Amino acid sequence: MTAHVPAAGGTPIIEAEGIGRDFTRSEGPLFRRRRRTVTAVRDVSFRVAAGEIVGYLGPNGAGKSTTMKMLTGILSPSAGRLRVTGLEPARQRTRLAARMGVVFGQRTTLWWDLPLRDSLALTRHMYRVPARDHARRLAELTEILELGSFLGTPVRQLSLGQRMRGDLTAALLHDPALLVLDEPTIGLDVVSKSTIREFLLRLNAERGTTILLTTHDLGDVERLCRRVMVIDHGRLAFDGDLAALRDSAPSPRTLVVDLAAPVEPIEVAGARTVRVQGARQWLELAGNPATVIAEVARGYSIADLTLQEPDIEDVVARLYRRERTAPEPSVG
Numbered sequence: 001m002t003a004h005v006p007a008a009g010g011t012p013i014i015e016a017e018g019i020g021r022d023f024t025r026s027e028g029p030l031f032r033r034r035r036r037t038v039t040a041v042r043d044v045s046f047r048v049a050a051g052e053i054v055g056y057l058g059p060n061g062a063g064k065s066t067t068m069k070m071l072t073g074i075l076s077p078s079a080g081r082l083r084v085t086g087l088e089p090a091r092q093r094t095r096l097a098a099r100m101g102v103v104f105g106q107r108t109t110l111w112w113d114l115p116l117r118d119s120l121a122l123t124r125h126m127y128r129v130p131a132r133d134h135a136r137r138l139a140e141l142t143e144i145l146e147l148g149s150f151l152g153t154p155v156r157q158l159s160l161g162q163r164m165r166g167d168l169t170a171a172l173l174h175d176p177a178l179l180v181l182d183e184p185t186i187g188l189d190v191v192s193k194s195t196i197r198e199f200l201l202r203l204n205a206e207r208g209t210t211i212l213l214t215t216h217d218l219g220d221v222e223r224l225c226r227r228v229m230v231i232d233h234g235r236l237a238f239d240g241d242l243a244a245l246r247d248s249a250p251s252p253r254t255l256v257v258d259l260a261a262p263v264e265p266i267e268v269a270g271a272r273t274v275r276v277q278g279a280r281q282w283l284e285l286a287g288n289p290a291t292v293i294a295e296v297a298r299g300y301s302i303a304d305l306t307l308q309e310p311d312i313e314d315v316v317a318r319l320y321r322r323e324r325t326a327p328e329p330s331v332g
């Protein structure tokens with residue numbers, strides 16, 4: 001990819017100040033229906049600077065899709081102020097589309113019956129990209145994402161991984177400043193996931209493209225996101241880097257002990273044995289690892305030791321559990 005220098009300083013790519021979104025639902029039996037207001041997103045504030053990769057995480061129903069719909073202009077906020085590349089998404093949706101690429105992992109924007117090549121050609125007219133720029137970008141993306149062997153295949157016959165590469169190309173042919181991805185690796189095999197992740201990192205490094213993604217795949221988070229935002233019950237529960245997320249919802253580290261031979265569960269101060277499998281035991285650490293290791297070494301014959309950091313999955317799950325004590329969506 002040809003190098004792209006992001007504009008220095010200037011406006012953040014995304015500015016959300018106290019944004020919220022309510023929905024009204026009719027509930028109850030037919031003749032006693034009541035209207036109920038559900039707050040899907042409440043008082044969410046954040047900024048995303050040019051060149052960041054940010055993960056937007058949260059359990060089902062937390063408000064991720066609602067936020068994404070506000071960012072892309074499909075929904076307008078019921079409260080607060082939102083600007084994306086300086087534009088007001090719901091009011092300036094067409095102008096915003098020229099600066100933003102959107103990919104939903106569960107849906108395609110490609111024409112199902114057309115060869116991939118024709119679908120990609122049509123995006124040129126949608127975004128009014130000059131023919132030469134379009135041809136150059138298409139050649140670059142075809143090479144990097146290795147689309148060559150299936151450009152002539154109708155989209156309906158593509159594998160999920162091929163289709164995702166096609167969707168990413170369609171979202172990037174107009175060279176947007178911001179790429180918004182909703183579950184970009186959902187359903188993909190390990191190799192396809194890795195291809196997509198490496199491509200996104202390269203896109204960000206070489207073109208400075210800002211990326212905001214929702215995902216339930218913690219591999220995506222660990223590989224891609226320097227910064228994560230966690231939303232729960234419509235509120236922003238955390239915004240910071242991955243290391244800070246680990247600190248904010250501490251999870252114990254685990255000491256994996258390979259013994260010379262199987263023995264009864266190890267008993268030492270500062271640790272709790274949580275699993276035994278043959279000569280291997282897993283100890284959840286409460287105290288200082290060095291002290292625990294010394295204790296274990298004193299009392300047992302050790303073949304090998306490893307210290308496991310808490311899994312990010314574990315950390316996020318703990319954070320959700322903590323936030324679960326937050327108030328339920330308001331009823332109006």
Ligand SMILES: Nc1ncnc2c1ncn2[C@@H]1O[C@H](COP(=O)(O)OP(=O)(O)OP(=O)(O)O)[C@@H](O)[C@H]1O
Pocket residue numbers: 023024025038039040058059060061062063064065066067
């Ligand atoms: N059009 C709508 N009408 C009424 N309620 C809605 C509407 N869209 C979303 N909601 C409600 O708002 C809340 C947040 O939903 P949202 O789809 O934003 O969650 P999510 O974090 O994207 O979940 P998932 O991971 O399952 O996609 C939920 O309680 C949902 O039922």
